[in-house]
Amino acid sequence: MSFQVFTDQFEQFIGTNFWTMIIAWINILIMYLILRKFLFKPVKKMIDARQKEVDDMYANAAEATKAADEMKADYEQKLAKATEESEQIVKDAVRRAQLREEEMIRDAEGQASRILARAEEQIELEKNQAINDIKNEVSGLAVDLASAIISRDVDAAEHEQFIDDFISRIGDEN
Amino acid sequence: MDGESLSRGAKILFRITCFNGALTIDITQTTISLFAVTLIVSILAIVLGKGITKRPGRKQALVEKIVMMLYNLVETTMGKHNLKYAPLVGTIFAASLFGTLIGLTKIFRSTTADLMVVLGMSLVTSMLCWYEGIRNRGFFGWLKSYTEPVAFITPINLVSEVSQPLSMTFRHFGNIAGGGVLMSIVYAALGSASSLLFKWLPASIASVMPPILQVGIPAVLSLYFDLFSGLMQAFVFSLLTMVYIAQANPAPVPGENAKAKKPKKAKKQKAPASNGIQQTDAPAHQS
Numbered sequence: 372m373s374f375q376v377f378t379d380q381f382e383q384f385i386g387t388n389f390w391t392m393i394i395a396w397i398n399i400l401i402m403y404l405i406l407r408k409f410l411f412k413p414v415k416k417m418i419d420a421r422q423k424e425v426d427d428m429y430a431n432a433a434e435a436t437k438a439a440d441e442m443k444a445d446y447e448q449k450l451a452k453a454t455e456e457s458e459q460i461v462k463d464a465v466r467r468a469q470l471r472e473e474e475m476i477r478d479a480e481g482q483a484s485r486i487l488a489r490a491e492e493q494i495e496l497e498k499n500q501a502i503n504d505i506k507n508e509v510s511g512l513a514v515d516l517a518s519a520i521i522s523r524d525v526d527a528a529e530h531e532q533f534i535d536d537f538i539s540r541i542g543d544e545n
Numbered sequence: 546m547d548g549e550s551l552s553r554g555a556k557i558l559f560r561i562t563c564f565n566g567a568l569t570i571d572i573t574q575t576t577i578s579l580f581a582v583t584l585i586v587s588i589l590a591i592v593l594g595k596g597i598t599k600r601p602g603r604k605q606a607l608v609e610k611i612v613m614m615l616y617n618l619v620e621t622t623m624g625k626h627n628l629k630y631a632p633l634v635g636t637i638f639a640a641s642l643f644g645t646l647i648g649l650t651k652i653f654r655s656t657t658a659d660l661m662v663v664l665g666m667s668l669v670t671s672m673l674c675w676y677e678g679i680r681n682r683g684f685f686g687w688l689k690s691y692t693e694p695v696a697f698i699t700p701i702n703l704v705s706e707v708s709q710p711l712s713m714t715f716r717h718f719g720n721i722a723g724g725g726v727l728m729s730i731v732y733a734a735l736g737s738a739s740s741l742l743f744k745w746l747p748a749s750i751a752s753v754m755p756p757i758l759q760v761g762i763p764a765v766l767s768l769y770f771d772l773f774s775g776l777m778q779a780f781v782f783s784l785l786t787m788v789y790i791a792q793a794n795p796a797p798v799p800g801e802n803a804k805a806k807k808p809k810k811a812k813k814q815k816a817p818a819s820n821g822i823q824q825t826d827a828p829a830h831q832s
Contacts, residue, residue: 373562382554382573384722385660390570391555391579395656395665398583399640405587406639407632410594414612415631417597424599 512541555659574654575662581653582643622784623791630790633673637666638783645721645775649767657778658722660714667713670786671706677793713785720778724770731766735759 382388516537555573562569593608601609615638619631641657648655656662678687691702739758743751 372564374559375562376559377557380557382557382571382659384554386554386573386575388571388573388661391573391575391659391661392665392668394576394579395662396669398579399636399666399669402583402586402640403633403636406590406636409587410590410608411612411615411632411635413594413597414608415616417599418609418613421599 555654575656575659578647578653578656582640582647582656586639586643619787622787624796626796627791627794634783634787637786638779640666641779641782642775648725649771655721655725657717658725660718663718664714667710670789671710674789674793677790681794709789713782717778717782720774724774728763728767728770731763732759735762
């Protein structure tokens with residue numbers, strides 16, 4: 372193996388040095404491997420990963436928005452239903468209360484009239500009894516008076532005396 | 546580097562001879578430049594690709610922009626099924642661009658000003674085309690594709706197959722080397738013009754005057770011939786690479802059996818995504 376150094380040797384302008392081509396190939400291969408390993412692959416991989424992440428994020432956002440819209444619609448529907456229900460409940464309660472009120476008034480009126488009727492009945496009864504008592508009393512009095520008149524002969528003074536006695540007796544008896 | 550060296554080709558720095566002269570390797574300026582380009586691109590790749598996080602910093606935003614531009618370009622030109630070629634296209638672009646721009650340092654020679662480097666790059670494209678042709682149709686199916694649509698057209702097909710890398714090579718090489726030659730001619734001409742400018746001075750003073758016309762004027766031309774042309778050629782070269790490989794590997798037809806592999810892959814990628822959505826669904830419903 373020899374090694375020769377030139378100071379003044381040139382190739383042809385259109386050189387045909389085959390070794391230059393081989394060395395060019397080797398260099399292109401080295402460059403290719405290094406560029407691919409250190410530049411193109413990592414950068415492309417990262418760009419793709421980021422692209423995928425962004426796509427995922429957009430997909431998720433769309434999904435979440437859809438879900439939120441659905442939930443909102445659901446809630447609105449539920450809210451409307453609840454409002455309707457509460458109105459219904461209030462209305463029912465008012466109606467029931469009115470019914471109850473009327474019923475109570477009706478009951479009260481009935482009871483009052485019943486009490487009134489009974490009171491009247493009792494009054495009537497007591498009145499009748501009183502009248503009967505008075506009648507009995509009067510008839511007794513009449514009998515007493517008649518028997519008293521019959522048992523003695525009296526003058527006017529005596530009559531008067533007698534009636535006064537009688538009356539006072541009645542008063543005493545009462 | 547003077548004009549003469551560019552119009553001659555790369556300078557041979559040393560020669561290694563092995564096996565009693567059976568194998569001689571010429572190490573030229575281009576060789577050194579090639580390794581320099583590889584080193585620069587590798588360092589850039591490692592520095593730019595380091596510390597990639599989900600929340601991008603200022604540096605990462607730029608890196609992502611570049612990478613996404615590359616992948617989008619590959620996807621629109623070659624189709625989604627060819628996205629695996631994006632790193633290769635990026636490598637060829639970087640090799641071409643940095644190989645051209647390294648000539649601006651004037652320490653290294655542009656690698657793309659050497660025919661064999663560009664030929665090597667375009668042969669990479671051709672070999673990938675052949676590989677895709679064989680992979681898609683089988684070896685004999687691939688050979689048979691040269692006789693299509695009719696058998697007598699085969700020579701024309703073969704010529705077009707050979708001219709494909711050659712045209713790529715010479716387009717790129719011609720642009721860069723020609724630009725370099727033009728620039729050196731301009732430098733030489735401006736040097737002569739400025740020495741003419743000082744002719745009225747005594748010879749002793751004129752010989753030490755700087756070539757004043759070389760300042761400024763070449764910069765404008767260099768902007769076009771080195772920067773713009775280099776960028777343009779790198780772009781054109783990688784675009785052609787994409788187009789040729791995409792032609793050799795057309796988009797799979799969904800109904801075809803031979804291509805059942807790729808839709809499966811796509812499905813696999815989709816499945817976890819939908820799982821992820823379903824998984825994240827559950828808590829959303831619970832809440």
